Amino acid sequence: VNTVAILLSAFVLSFVALLIFIWSQRAGLFDRNSKGAEVIFAPGEIGQTEEPAATRSMQTSLQGTIDTTSTAPALQADAGELADRIRADASTAPLVFFFFCCAMVWLLVASAAGLTASLKLHEPDWLAQQAWLTFGRIRTIHLNAVAYGWAPMSGLGIAMFVIPRLLKTPLIGARFAFIGAVMWNAALVAGLGSIAVGINDGLEWLEIPWQIDILLACGGCLIGMPLVFTLVNRRVSHLYVSVWYMACALFWLPVLFVVAKFPGLHQGVQQAAVNWWFGHNVLGLFYTPLALASVYYFLPKVIGRPIQSYNLSLLGFWGLAFFYGQVGGHHLIGGPVPEWMITLSIVQSMMMVIPVVAFTVNQYQTLKGRLSALRFSPTLRFIGVGGLMYTATSLQGSLEALRSVNAITHFTHYTVAHAHLGMYGFVSFVFFGSMYFIMPRITSREWPYPWMISAHFWLASCGLALYFSSLTVGGWLQGQAMLDAARPFMESVALTIPYLKGRSVGGALMVMGHLLFVAHFLALVLNFGPQRDQPALLRHLFRRQVTL
Amino acid sequence: MKSEIRLISGAMVMLALSTSALVVLPYMQVRDTPPLPGLKPYSSAELRGRAVYIAPTIRRTCLAPCEPGQI
Numbered sequence: 001v002n003t004v005a006i007l008l009s010a011f012v013l014s015f016v017a018l019l020i021f022i023w024s025q026r027a028g029l030f031d032r033n034s035k036g037a038e039v040i041f042a043p044g045e046i047g048q049t050e051e052p053a054a055t056r057s058m059q060t061s062l063q064g065t066i067d068t069t070s071t072a073p074a075l076q077a078d079a080g081e082l083a084d085r086i087r088a089d090a091s092t093a094p095l096v097f098f099f100f101c102c103a104m105v106w107l108l109v110a111s112a113a114g115l116t117a118s119l120k121l122h123e124p125d126w127l128a129q130q131a132w133l134t135f136g137r138i139r140t141i142h143l144n145a146v147a148y149g150w151a152p153m154s155g156l157g158i159a160m161f162v163i164p165r166l167l168k169t170p171l172i173g174a175r176f177a178f179i180g181a182v183m184w185n186a187a188l189v190a191g192l193g194s195i196a197v198g199i200n201d202g203l204e205w206l207e208i209p210w211q212i213d214i215l216l217a218c219g220g221c222l223i224g225m226p227l228v229f230t231l232v233n234r235r236v237s238h239l240y241v242s243v244w245y246m247a248c249a250l251f252w253l254p255v256l257f258v259v260a261k262f263p264g265l266h267q268g269v270q271q272a273a274v275n276w277w278f279g280h281n282v283l284g285l286f287y288t289p290l291a292l293a294s295v296y297y298f299l300p301k302v303i304g305r306p307i308q309s310y311n312l313s314l315l316g317f318w319g320l321a322f323f324y325g326q327v328g329g330h331h332l333i334g335g336p337v338p339e340w341m342i343t344l345s346i347v348q349s350m351m352m353v354i355p356v357v358a359f360t361v362n363q364y365q366t367l368k369g370r371l372s373a374l375r376f377s378p379t380l381r382f383i384g385v386g387g388l389m390y391t392a393t394s395l396q397g398s399l400e401a402l403r404s405v406n407a408i409t410h411f412t413h414y415t416v417a418h419a420h421l422g423m424y425g426f427v428s429f430v431f432f433g434s435m436y437f438i439m440p441r442i443t444s445r446e447w448p449y450p451w452m453i454s455a456h457f458w459l460a461s462c463g464l465a466l467y468f469s470s471l472t473v474g475g476w477l478q479g480q481a482m483l484d485a486a487r488p489f490m491e492s493v494a495l496t497i498p499y500l501k502g503r504s505v506g507g508a509l510m511v512m513g514h515l516l517f518v519a520h521f522l523a524l525v526l527n528f529g530p531q532r533d534q535p536a537l538l539r540h541l542f543r544r545q546v547t548l
Numbered sequence: 549m550k551s552e553i554r555l556i557s558g559a560m561v562m563l564a565l566s567t568s569a570l571v572v573l574p575y576m577q578v579r580d581t582p583p584l585p586g587l588k589p590y591s592s593a594e595l596r597g598r599a600v601y602i603a604p605t606i607r608r609t610c611l612a613p614c615e616p617g618q619i
Contacts, residue, residue, distance in 0.1 A: 017561060202603075237550050247552065248559035255563055259571065267602070270575045277570035285563070321559055325566025338577050344569055 004340075011344070018322045022314065037306035037313075039240050040166065040297060042081030049304045052440035053378045055450050062376035066304055084168050091170030092161050093442035095177055095226075099157030100435060102185055104518050106149025109192075111511045113142035118507045122500045132196035140195050140207050146423060147205060147282070148188050148216070153181075154431040155290035156223055159246045161438050162297050163227055166243050167234035173226040180222025187216035201261075203271070205279040210263045217257055224250045241313040245293035248321065252285040269337055276328040283422065284324035288390075291430040292320075292359065295387050298434055300366055302380045303373050308365035312358045319355030323348045330401035333410065349401035356394040363387050378453040382433025385461065389425030393418065408483065413496060413503075414475025417468045424510070425464050432460070432517065439524060448529025452520040456513045463509030466502060474499025 038046065049062045117139040119126060127133040164171045191208030194200065200207040208216065227250055231243075239247075259265075260278035300307050307313060329337070329345030367373075367384070374381050396418055399405050409415060436453060440446055447453060474496045481492035523529050590598065 013565070017565060231552050239550065239552065239555065244555055247555060251556055251559060252563055255560075255567075259567065266575075269578050270571070273574045274571050277566070281566065318558070318562075321562040322565070325562055326569050328570055338574055341570065341574055 011347070018318060022318050036238050036240065037300070037308075037310040039236060039238050040242075040301055041077075041304075041306065042085070043078040045077035045081075045304070046306060047304050048077060049302060049373070049377075051302050051377045051379055051437070053436035053447055053453065054376055055446070058376040058450070062302075062373055065370060065372045065376065081168070085165055088164035088168065088170055089161070089441050091174070092164055095171065095174045095181075096157045096161045096438060096442050098178065099153050099160065099181060100439070100521075102181065103150055103153035103157060103431075103435075104521055106145050106153055106188075107514055108518060110142055110145035110150050111514045113138050113145060115504070115507050115511050117142055118500070118504045122497050122504065131198060137196055137198065140200070141192050143205070144188070144192055144195060144207060148184075148191070148208070151287050151423070151427060151431070152184075154435060155287060155294075155427075156181075158294050158431065158434045158438065159227065159250070159290060161442070162242055162293065163246060164230055166236070166240045166297070167230055168236050169230055169234050171226055172229040172233055176222045176225040180219045180225070183215055183219030184223065185219075187212050187219060191216070203275045205282060206260055206275065210261050213257070213261050217254065217261075220254060220257070224254070240297075241307070241310070241317065242293035242297040244317050245289035245296070249286050249289040249293075252289075253282070256281050256285065269335075272332060272335060273329065273337055273341065276331040278328070280328035280331065281325060284320070284327065287423070287427045288320070288324070291386065291427045292316075292390070294430050294434045295363065295383055295390075298379055298383050298437055299363060299387070302377050302383075302437070303367065303370050305366060305370065307362060308368075309362050312362045316355040316358035316362065319351075319358065323351045323355065327352065327397075327401065330406070331410075333401075333403055333406045346401045346403070349398050352394055352398055356391055360387075360391045378447075378450075378457070379433045379437040381457055382429050382436065386426050386429035386433060389421055389429060393422040393426055396421065408479035409475060410479075412475040412479040412482070413471040413499065414479060417471035417475060420464065420471075421468055424460075425468070429460070432456070439521070443524065445524055445527070447520060448523050449520060452516050456517045456520070459509050459513030459516065463506045463511075463513060465506070466509065467506030470499045470502030470506060474502075 047066060049059070049066055051059055051062055054062060116127065116133070117135055120128075120135045120138070124135075131137065160171065160174075160177065187208075190212045194209055194212065195207055199209055201209055227247070231247060256278055260274055266274045296307065296313065326348040327345050329341045330349050333342055333346075335342075374384055400409055400415070400418060409418075436447065477499075478492050478496050481487050481495060482489070
């Protein structure tokens, strides 16, 4: 097959398809008043902040920052719509709570495994007596506990909470998701156990044996069902941008997973291509859309102002759907795979700049003039940093795909730093922020210790900064040392040791942040700590609802 | 956007494009690639190693360093 012809035809075909799709969704594409962005607010609610994670005085200050900058006075929000929203929240509360409890457990497991793996890189003799505690297994357990435990449990829990709110419909069929989540977690326990005893499928991101993955896939399908039922029974005609991301993520993941895991289907070089098609798409077409959907919902909601350019979000969405799906080949630069595939992936990696810039400009315009709200809203602080890290990690990823940069950074700790900027700085920060918003809403209780939220934020941020800077510098030096034929290989290993120690310190700060987060979560659930009289905003409405 | 059918079908077409570029086309291109002429046959140790490498599920539970041929 003529490779130039394949490359050109794939490119032209896909670009035309992208244009056709944006055109087919064009309703109101050039409409400047973007009514669509306002559907997350009840009539008259724009200009009113919503931040259940803040204390009462912080909520007043937050509203104050908006009132001084907005021209139109806030109206009284439509009580009927607010009651609908409370009903939607109430319908999801037990389910979302269950997902979050699972997420907390996996966060602890993943943190412990990650820190252990990190320490082992500069203390290789520590905990080396048990096979399951050796680096190869404990690192894999860390990856799988994040990839199939913490991230999907928190992300899907957030989706369960947000989608009924956006569709103005109570969640339908929650019991399917309950059963699905139980199956998913059972499969994950079995999967991590099998990795620990040394049985795995031998492909990164796909280590869990396929026999166990059947249970995982069935659980995932059951989890998706209530979201589909709710979508079909919705009461709004317009689908908000967060719904696009969440709904598509739920349809993309099963296809990715089943195609990648199908036993006996992939062999040899093509298996490597499938491996990274999956590995990158599970990031780009599952975690990223779930996190972006959360940003698109919570950021405007907290500051009480709709997304500034709804059309940019359309471009961002279809750009992501199209470009991100084809970037996986950049993991195989230099490998024995078709050259055109690598080139295609590098080109699409650079094209990812388009949706990323569209997202960044949009969020910046929405926050413009209201940056002081960051001081009073814990949710916004986490989500704001998370959004910023999305921009940073995506642009860095585009550069890393270039052959000249990749030759130095690939196969070094630089890549690990990049992965954590994405999965932690972006995805996990956004999920932390969303959970701080959601928990008071579903439990009707306030976070008891606001200082713990601040401490979590600063521990996580400083930990990530130290982690990222250590590994980025160390990884770059490692890459240069490996390329220098005059230096022995061991030199490239030895020079990373101080940076690996720095990474462990950063990781330990992150773990401390997680311990505070989980302790605070428990305090809220078990009703420890100071009781304030008016926990969450709108609680009076909720009470009225219950007594009716 | 008002139609979930259009949304999901659009999303699936995007994924189909990505799958054809990174999964189907490489498969079609490399499945029939013959070995280059002049290659020496594998030794028996190499064949055993290859069998381990291409096994569908990896099972290595021995703690002590494995003897040659033990895997």
